[in-house]
Amino acid sequence: MSAVTTSLPVRSEDEAFLASPIGKKVVMAVTGAALFLFVIAHMLGNLQIFMGRDKLNAYAELLHHNPGALWTARIGLLICALLHVVTAIQLATLRSKARPVAYIKKGNAGSSYASRTMLMSGPIVLAFLIYHLLHFTFGSAHPDFRNDVYHNVVSGFQRVPVSIAYIVAMVLLGLHLNHGVWSMFQSLGVAHPRYTPALKKFAMAATAVIVAGNVSIPLSVLLGLVK
Ligand code: HEM
Numbered sequence: 475m476s477a478v479t480t481s482l483p484v485r486s487e488d489e490a491f492l493a494s495p496i497g498k499k500v501v502m503a504v505t506g507a508a509l510f511l512f513v514i515a516h517m518l519g520n521l522q523i524f525m526g527r528d529k530l531n532a533y534a535e536l537l538h539h540n541p542g543a544l545w546t547a548r549i550g551l552l553i554c555a556l557l558h559v560v561t562a563i564q565l566a567t568l569r570s571k572a573r574p575v576a577y578i579k580k581g582n583a584g585s586s587y588a589s590r591t592m593l594m595s596g597p598i599v600l601a602f603l604i605y606h607l608l609h610f611t612f613g614s615a616h617p618d619f620r621n622d623v624y625h626n627v628v629s630g631f632q633r634v635p636v637s638i639a640y641i642v643a644m645v646l647l648g649l650h651l652n653h654g655v656w657s658m659f660q661s662l663g664v665a666h667p668r669y670t671p672a673l674k675k676f677a678m679a680a681t682a683v684i685v686a687g688n689v690s691i692p693l694s695v696l697l698g699l700v701k
Contacts, residue, residue, distance in 0.1 A: 499661035501561045505554040506654050512551055513651070514680075517687045520627075523700060527624040534623040536682035558599065566593055588653045602643035607647035609636075640692045648685035652677050653700055 491497040518642060519537075522530045537544060569589065605615060610626055613619030618629050631637045655677035659665045694700040 476640060483561060495565065496661075498561050498565050498568075499657075500564070501557055503658040503661035505561070506556040508554045509551070510557060510651065510655065510658075510680075513647075517684055520691060521687055522676060523624065523627060523633050523691060524694070530624045530627075531622060531662070555603075559596070562592070587645075588657065591649055592653055592657075595646045597651055598643065598646045602640075605639075627691065628695055628700060631692040634696065637692035637696050641689050644685050644688045647688075648681045652681040655680060 487491075492501065519528075519533055521646055522533050558629070608615035609630060610616065610623075614625070615628060616630055617633075619626055631640070656665075659673045659677075691700075
């Protein structure tokens with residue numbers, strides 16, 4: 475008896491897992507968690523604006539002091555952001571192909587609402603990020619950019635439309651994080667019916683803190699509390 479051979483391409487288990495919808499959800503969850511931690515750390519750093527010009531500028535100076543660490547973090551974040559966006563597009567494509575099946579399944583209204591919200595808020599957060607980098611990092615979208623982070627933030631937010639755009643973007647970021655943190659727990663298998671209310675509350679509370687912390691900066695500049 476001759477052995478049966480096959481010429482099908484052989485995939486490693488890891489490759490097959492990453493190509494599966496569950497693998498893609500894990501990629502979304504892990505990269506999302508890294509971006510979420512960055513957003514919290516970034517907000518805590520930025521809140522030092524309330525401690526005055528010297529404090530905020532010393533913090534910015536410290537970050538730029540070690541280019542090796544700075545670029546490692548930047549490249550890590552960029553890879554996470556790219557993987558997050560590309561995988562989101564792949565999952566949305568898979569979901570739209572599977573739609574005829576989803577329609578006859580009961581009880582999917584919540585998840586399709588969540589995924590619609592993510593697909594609306596995700597691209598807006600990405601657009602915000604591109605503008606934000608041009609505004610505060612590269613300075614090309616800032617009318618008076620200097621080597622002085624405190625000045626750049628205060629003079630940037632003294633323009634009402636700019637502050638309003640930031641505040642709207644932060645609310646949409648909040649919507650994105652609220653759903654994102656909750657789906658992260660589900661994708662990583664942490665969610666269990668017993669913990670669902672607690673995990674949902676955690677996602678909501680963490681999001682509220684991030685939105686409030688970030689919105690407080692443009693709002694305080696607009697109100698003249700920080701100048
Ligand atoms: C009102 C809220 C925010 C303020 C006041 C703010 C402020 C700043 C400032 C001043 C910089 C430049 C820092 C420097 O060059 O030393 C910066 C950079 C940056 N911000 Fe924000 N930010 C805010 C919200 C966000 C959010 C929500 C995100 C992500 C979704 C974000 C992502 C980034 C990134 C990726 C950089 C570039 C960091 C680097 O590699 O140098 N920021 N931000």
